[in-house]
Amino acid sequence: MRRFEGKVALITGAAHGIGRATAVRLAAEGASVAVADVDTDAAGQLAAELAGDGGSAIALACDITSRDSVDAAVAASVDRFGRLDVLAQVAGHNLANRTEVEPGDDQWARQYDFTFTGAVRCIEAALPQLVASGSGAVVLVGSISGVVALGTNPYAAAKAGLISLVANLAAEHGPSGVRFNVVAPGTIATRAFANRPQALEDLKAIYPLRRVGQPEDVAAAVAFLASDDAAWITGITLPVEGGLTTGPGHLIG
Numbered sequence: 281m282r283r284f285e286g287k288v289a290l291i292t293g294a295a296h297g298i299g300r301a302t303a304v305r306l307a308a309e310g311a312s313v314a315v316a317d318v319d320t321d322a323a324g325q326l327a328a329e330l331a332g333d334g335g336s337a338i339a340l341a342c343d344i345t346s347r348d349s350v351d352a353a354v355a356a357s358v359d360r361f362g363r364l365d366v367l368a369q370v371a372g373h374n375l376a377n378r379t380e381v382e383p384g385d386d387q388w389a390r391q392y393d394f395t396f397t398g399a400v401r402c403i404e405a406a407l408p409q410l411v412a413s414g415s416g417a418v419v420l421v422g423s424i425s426g427v428v429a430l431g432t433n434p435y436a437a438a439k440a441g442l443i444s445l446v447a448n449l450a451a452e453h454g455p456s457g458v459r460f461n462v463v464a465p466g467t468i469a470t471r472a473f474a475n476r477p478q479a480l481e482d483l484k485a486i487y488p489l490r491r492v493g494q495p496e497d498v499a500a501a502v503a504f505l506a507s508d509d510a511a512w513i514t515g516i517t518l519p520v521e522g523g524l525t526t527g528p529g530h531l532i533g
């Protein structure tokens with residue numbers, strides 16, 4: 281499939297994990313890709329790999345907690361490629377897992393700023409270009425923990441906010457032809473679990489498909505929602521979670 285031939289995608293958090301797999305997938309389908317990340321070394325390596333494979337890619341420094349940084353990344357991408365059709369907002373993690381914050385007001389505020397307002401910054405920066413595209417698409421990477429209780433409150437609540445955000449933006453900007461959707465992954469084997477490999481093994485049991493997800497599982501869903509195959513789908517949250525939310529039937533009997 282070459283669903284993104286002639287299109288340009290900006291992907292945040294594209295240096296590692298789900299964002300990286302998304303960049304690889306969209307590039308393989310013909311997109312020119314802006315690899316945007318705080319890890320500029322890894323972003324540069326990926327952009328070089330994509331270009332080496334015959335694609336068109338640029339690495340951009342982008343910190344989604346800074347409006348200036350996000351605005352500059354979008355501007356640099358448009359400077360380079362002349363248009364923007366797809367925004368995939370993937371950057372993020374649970375701050376509590378990386379001991380960057382103390383529990384309390386600071387944790388709530390910083391997680392919300394990172395996960396929710398970070399997505400808003402990216403959307404606001406990209407929106408004029410997405411409208412100009414004529415078939416712009418935004419895909420936000422949320423989490424299944426924003427849909428069902430999995431035990432990390434600030435992160436889960438901030439991810440849940442994205443569900444309402446895309447519904448409202450879809451209604452507001454539908455007439456401009458821009459679509460907004462969320463993918464909500466279950467457990468995905470990325471470096472987020474680098475320090476807890478046993479957790480990935482243990483978590484297989486809660487999934488009816490008896491495995492955790494791979495970054496490519498999410499990338500495929502992002503690519504679908506970003507593509508014209510999803511031209512009449514907007515404002516939704518697509519679970520990508522191996523059947524987790526079907527209920528505990530597979531654990532019984």
Ligand SMILES: NC(=O)c1ccc[n+]([C@@H]2O[C@H](COP(=O)([O-])OP(=O)(O)OC[C@H]3O[C@@H](n4cnc5c(N)ncnc54)[C@H](O)[C@@H]3O)[C@@H](O)[C@H]2O)c1
Pocket residue numbers: 292293294295296297298299316317318319342343344345370371372373374421422423424464465466467468469470471472
């Ligand atoms: N791994 C999972 O089980 C899982 C499950 C559900 C949702 N998610 C979500 O998927 C997304 C990607 O997670 P992952 O597991 O691939 O993580 P990852 O750590 O492998 O990749 C995250 C990327 O985001 C970048 N990043 C971090 N802070 C940034 C910032 N301020 N601005 C720009 N880039 C930044 C990192 O450098 C990295 O390249 C996150 O939004 C995460 O919440 C992950």
